[in-house]
Amino acid sequence: PQQQKLQANEKPQQQKLQTNEKPQQHKLQANEKAQTNAKSQPQQRQAKPQAQLKPTEVDSDRPASPTQEALALVKRTSGCRIDALVEALGACPTSKLDALRAELESTRRRLAEASVRVAAAQSEAQSAGQLKQELQRLRASSQGATLMQQEFSKKIAELRSAEAEIARLKEALAAAVNGEAVTRSAADEARRRTEGAAVRDGYEAAVEAREMDELRKKNDSLQSELQKATNRADAAQSEVARERRSMSEVQSKLAEAVQRLDASSKELSGELAKYKLALEYSEGVLKKLEASVEEEEARWKSALCASEADVEKYKAALASAVSELRRYRGSSNDDLTDLNFAYHCVEKSLTNIVDEINLAKFRLKETVLNRYDQCT
Numbered sequence: 001p002q003q004q005k006l007q008a009n010e011k012p013q014q015q016k017l018q019t020n021e022k023p024q025q026h027k028l029q030a031n032e033k034a035q036t037n038a039k040s041q042p043q044q045r046q047a048k049p050q051a052q053l054k055p056t057e058v059d060s061d062r063p064a065s066p067t068q069e070a071l072a073l074v075k076r077t078s079g080c081r082i083d084a085l086v087e088a089l090g091a092c093p094t095s096k097l098d099a100l101r102a103e104l105e106s107t108r109r110r111l112a113e114a115s116v117r118v119a120a121a122q123s124e125a126q127s128a129g130q131l132k133q134e135l136q137r138l139r140a141s142s143q144g145a146t147l148m149q150q151e152f153s154k155k156i157a158e159l160r161s162a163e164a165e166i167a168r169l170k171e172a173l174a175a176a177v178n179g180e181a182v183t184r185s186a187a188d189e190a191r192r193r194t195e196g197a198a199v200r201d202g203y204e205a206a207v208e209a210r211e212m213d214e215l216r217k218k219n220d221s222l223q224s225e226l227q228k229a230t231n232r233a234d235a236a237q238s239e240v241a242r243e244r245r246s247m248s249e250v251q252s253k254l255a256e257a258v259q260r261l262d263a264s265s266k267e268l269s270g271e272l273a274k275y276k277l278a279l280e281y282s283e284g285v286l287k288k289l290e291a292s293v294e295e296e297e298a299r300w301k302s303a304l305c306a307s308e309a310d311v312e313k314y315k316a317a318l319a320s321a322v323s324e325l326r327r328y329r330g331s332s333n334d335d336l337t338d339l340n341f342a343y344h345c346v347e348k349s350l351t352n353i354v355d356e357i358n359l360a361k362f363r364l365k366e367t368v369l370n371r372y373d374q375c376t
Contacts, residue, residue, distance in 0.1 A: 104289060110282065117275055124268050158236075166229045169222060 101293070104286075104293060108286065124271075163233055166226060166233065169226050169229065
């Protein structure tokens, strides 16, 4: 989902850049057409000035006027690039810097989105910490289960003691059975003795019968106690087996939970490291882009200041030349033709300058777009 979100944010920016490129391409095509037309026209224009300049060349003995010296100065220098150069230089850095600032803002927005994703990853890491706490709680419950197992061990020990008691009762029962056999032999002997003394032995027979009844009752009670103890031992053994099964299930569930938590913790740690690397890379790219923007702005400003100084100087020279031309307009028509020729040269050079500036802007924009693609 995060990659889809990044792609959805990149598509409007690419469409915006494409829409900004189309007008500039149309403008460059129009400038190329104008340049081709301008190349065909100077041949026609140069024929007239050369014909007009011949009289001045023939009259070589005539001293040069201040107007002619000013025009020669304008021709020798690069003063042809006057107002159009200033306007082009004034417009070019502004549009370029606006585009770079827009790209800088988009990069900052992406950096903010990356920060949000890092915050989300940190929240997931916090949830992983909560899962670790839950794991600790489960381990504590495992310790409780260990305590329960110890209690079960105690119950098993009690069961074993009950089994020992049952064995003792069995021995007592066997002793009672042996006593009953002895009693029976004694009764037989008494019965033989009572044959001679019925009156005396009648009382003894009654006592022995009562003792026999008591022994039978004790035997029955011992048998019932033995059965109850056996039932209790069986119930305790079944309960111990059931508790052991439940303990094994709890331990397996705890092991699975521990494995899942460890895997999720490792995965979240890896994603957090990736987000941190992406954030550091984006910050480095942003710093480089800011440095390039500042460097480009300083270069354009220095070029603009130098061009403005040259333009002011050339304007002053041109103003003095125009004033001299107006002063000597009635006496020298050749100077006026030279000035017209100079203006035609200025127009031609300004057209070439505008084309060069547009081409430089287009190349600079392509460079910025390539850098932006590399950053993204």
